[in-house]
Amino acid sequence: MNDEMILRGLKENNLKNIDLNIPKQKIIVFTGLSGSGKSSVVFDTLAAESRRQMTLNYPLYVRNQMPRYERPHADLMKNLSPVVVVEQRAIGSNTRSSVGTYMDIDPLIRLLFSRIGTPPIGSATDFSSQSTFGRCPACGGFGEVVAPDLNKLVDFEKSLRDYAVKFKPLSPSGWQGRWMITGGLFDPDLPIKDYSEEKLQLLLFGPPKGEKVYAPFHTKNGPQPHEWDGLLPRFTRLYIHRDVTKLKEVSQEDVLAVSTHALCPTCQGSGLNPKVLECTIRGLNIAEYDQLELTELLVELSSIQDPMGEVIAWQAIPHIQQLIDMGLGYLSLSRKVGTLSGGEAQRVKIARHLGSSLNNITYIFDEPSAGLHPEEVERLIQMLKSIKEQHNTVIVIEHDLSVIKAADEIIEMGPGAGVYGGKVIYQGKLEGLHQTPTAAILHQALSVNNNPRRRYSYFSIDAASNNNLKSISLNIPKNVLVAVCGVSGSGKSSLMTEAFPDRYQDTIMVGQGSIGISTRSTLATYMGIMDDIRNIFSKETGKPAGLFSFNSLGACPVCEGKGEILPDVAFADPVTVRCEACGGSRYSDEALSYRYQLKNIVEILALTVDEAMSYFTVPKIIKRVNTLRDVGLGYLTLGQTTSSLSGGEVQRLKLASHLQKEGQTYVLDEPSLGLHAEDNGKLLDVFQTLVNRGNSVIMIEHNLDFIAASDWIIELGPGGGKQGGHVIFEGTPEEMLQAETPTAKWLKAVVNTL
Known part of the structure; x- marks a missing residue:
């Protein structure tokens, strides 16, 4: 039947060869314990296959430029519809990203000012802080004046070798810091406070104006002369006057941690050229428009009388109304998305998809209630119903009981998590849900704490x-x-x-x-016990600890410690193949030949957290493993990659790493x-x-x-x-x-x- 998505033999991650028929044009809630297999069905199978098949409609040369999806491990997937995925991931890593840019409202507001603003300025791009004309000449369009803070950047009590420079890329851990130590211009072992005035000026500010100083920088072709321009000028040039979101080795937060930043006095934080701010509509300039609460902005746009302005305003109004309907009327277009709370960010993402007139789409939401107050969950449920009423299918991964109760059909995964999950333990309507973890919670009475601890300080x-x-x-x-x-x-x-x-x-x-998950990061490395495990092997065998790392000496020489190989298949869909040399273990034969208490390193990493409790005797390992068990992660293995964890598992892993x-x-x-x-x-x-x-x-x-x-x-x-x-x-x-x-x-x- 075409009104159902048919999935057979699903085997991604921990799925146990399961079969599912998912009805279309309904609200389907996937629930179950964290790690039970919900994401494996919804994201790793259904969404991945829909996206893969969608790309097949494009010519080969276009497909080669698009994200490429491997076919999920399943026997049959039929009657899928195009998917729109609303994940929990943070929205917009760029520090300039705002509610207005994310919702595509800003271009319409700029167009509005370019057409009906007085006095007229020019084109719509002139109203952007990222255009040559529009950006503020004092702050470069950032709205803040950022400058290095010498006392945050440098510890004058330490030497260069002892990390006197506290900014990582300019410290000995980066090539620039190593160059400062080896270049011969500065004594790397002398505390900065003991430098002569001349050397201190050279280190911090570079040579006098008009002069140049060079120091040898060692490359594979031998020493090469490299110009030294001073610590503060270098920091300003490389990390303040460049978009640090494009630099891999540093984040905006790292830069601001060693800087002072204040509202730009020239543009008052708008990032715009003062000439642009002279242009107004009904007495408000574009920066003031951006700072209005959305409810106030809606009134302004609705009051525009100019015929051309009306046409533009009415294109922006539906987007603004969607945000207001989601309970976000107090936000402004200028609000940076990085400052939104989890619940606010989730609703902004959802609102972005509400304006579509497409139907027969499958919308997938990953815990849309995350970060929402119970008062706001009711609005969310109404929004899900409105999407369904437009002849779409709504699939929700959710734990919130209010959302579960609003579903047309519930699919619960389980019965446990990890290796103990991966099965469908219930599919049907709410009234038929019995004897599952979710059913138990639905009928469990909530009582308040009537014996709170006493408060002394x-x-x-x-x-x-x-x-x-x-x-x-x-x-x-x-x-x-x-x-x-x-x-x-x-x-x-x-x-x-x-x-x-x-x-x-x-x-x-x-x-x-x-x-910061990656395929090379494991539970053991994240919890800081992998070095201890390698040292145990090293002490037992007399071999270097690096032999027991798949990122170092112990890596399989064929797959280089990845455990799998991605062959070059030209324009075809990518196919990941398990490395035949190591069988997917990631380790070399030599590394696997050594044992501790009858187990090699792979067998140790295959231990679950619960099993590891009775295997090790090192107090640090026992304490940290016990913390993992305390937060309910006893079923995970020490070698499980952090990239394979569910959202709930990641949340608890973070907690475990701090609760020590x-x-x-x-x-x-x-x-x-x-x-x-x-x-x-x-x-x-x-x-x-x-x-x-x-x-x-x-x-x-x-x-x-x-x-x-x-x-x-x-x-x-x-x-x-x-x-x-x-x-x-x-x-x-x-x-x-x-x-x-x-x-x-x-x-x-x-x-x-x-």
């Missing part, structure tokens, strides 16, 4: 005004479990990831960012992200244990399970943007049940109905 925050915070002051109790909640944009992140660590700099922040210290202050940004409700209990146990050991744990959370289990709740609001930034509740979970706030409303509903 506090973290004090005075007059915090970061972003939209309204100069708030509050006391956050120490050594208890604290939940900070509120609708998106209410100020939670501004308070806890900016104002709080500014005052308490020893805070351990566990955010939502990526962990005691007597600390932890701020956790949505730790429940990507977790099935059954996993929530395990994670809460970890947090309770942390607090019992004398730590302070503060969670930014929307998840009602975590809020109900906390000792103290702080809610910000009452709304987002300008309507947020106030503390609207402080108290225990029991006290919240008597309050009238957005979170209290949903907490009362869940406690009373279950």
Whole structure:
């Protein structure tokens, strides 16, 4: 039947040769424990095959320039439709990327000003901070004046060899730092404070104006003269006046960490030439347009009377209305996407796809409720239904019970995670869901913590005004479990990831960012125990530790430690072939010939976290492996690549890597992200244990399970943007049940109905 997608013999990752019929033009929710196989079906099989078949419609020379997809491991895949994938990945890594650029509204606003703005300026591109005419001459269009901060960049107590330069690319770990040490211009072992005035000037600022100084730089062709221009001029030229998002060895955050940055006084942060800012519509220039809240911008655009302006405005209005309908009316076009909270970013991504008039499309959402307050999940569900009503199929990977209940059909993967998952344990309607992990949670009553820990001491925050915070002051109790909640944009992140660590700099922040996954990064390397395992082998066998690394001496000589080979197949679809020389183990025969306690290095890495607990005796290994087990990752193997982990597994791995210290202050940004409700209990146990050991744990959370289990709740609001930034509740979970706030409303509903 053509109204179903037919999938047979699915074997990607941990899938156990499963068969599925997925109905079209329905809302289908895939649920199940983190690591149970949801992403393997939806992303690695269905989406990958649809994209692969779509590229087959293009000529060969075009296909060769496009992303190429390998055919998923499956016996049969029929009746697929084109897919639109909305993933959880962060949107826009470019520091110039804003809500206006991401939603393609900015070009329309620039066109509007070029056509009806007075006095007239010129073309639409002249209103861009990235055009030659439009950019501010003082800041180059960035809106900020950035300059190196000498005291952040250089530790005058240290020598060059001892990393006096604290910026990595200019330190001994980079070629420029090594050149400074070996070039002969400077004593590499003398503390910078002991340099003569002349040498200090040469190091920091370069030679006097008009003069040039050269130092030999050693290359494979021998020493070559290379001009030394001074540490600060070099830093400014290479890392401030270039788009660092295009430099592989450094990030914008690295540069700003050793710089001062302030609003550009010439353009007041707009990045635009003052001449451009003279052009206005109804008394507002384009920078003021960009800074309006979207609700205010909608009023301005709707008030345009000029016939040509009306045509352009009405092209922008639907995009703005979509953002407002998603509860993001408090944002502005100039808001940088990198500053959006997880819930805000998720909804901006979703809104981008709502304007399409295409139908018979399969929309795939990866946990669209992530980062959303329960109040906002209702809007999300209505949005999913509106997409379906346009004759589209909506496939959602989700743990949120409200979204699961709204599905036309539920597919639960399991029964466990990793090697214990990969099967379909239920497919059907909500009322038929019984005896599965999700069914158990659906019928489990939620109770609030009625015996919170006592509060003896506090973290004090005075007059915090970061972003939209309204100069708030509050006391956050120490050594208890604290939940900070509120609708998106209410100020939670501004308070806890900016104002709080500014005052308490020893805070351990566990955010939502990526962990820098790669196919060569494993669970053992990420947790910092791979060196210890290699040293155990080295001590046992007398061989160098590098022999037991597939990134070093122990790599298979044929596949160079990859475990697989990607043959050159010209224009055909790529095909990954397991390396025949090492059988996919990545290691050379010599490395595999040595054993520790009857196991070679590959067999050691094949141990699960649970098995490793009884195999090793080194305290550091035991402690870190035990932390992995505490966060519910006992089923993963030590050698599992981080690139193969699900979103929920990555979230817990990040937590495990941080939860190794005691007597600390932890701020956790949505730790429940990507977790099935059954996993929530395990994670809460970890947090309770942390607090019992004398730590302070503060969670930014929307998840009602975590809020109900906390000792103290702080809610910000009452709304987002300008309507947020106030503390609207402080108290225990029991006290919240008597309050009238957005979170209290949903907490009362869940406690009373279950």
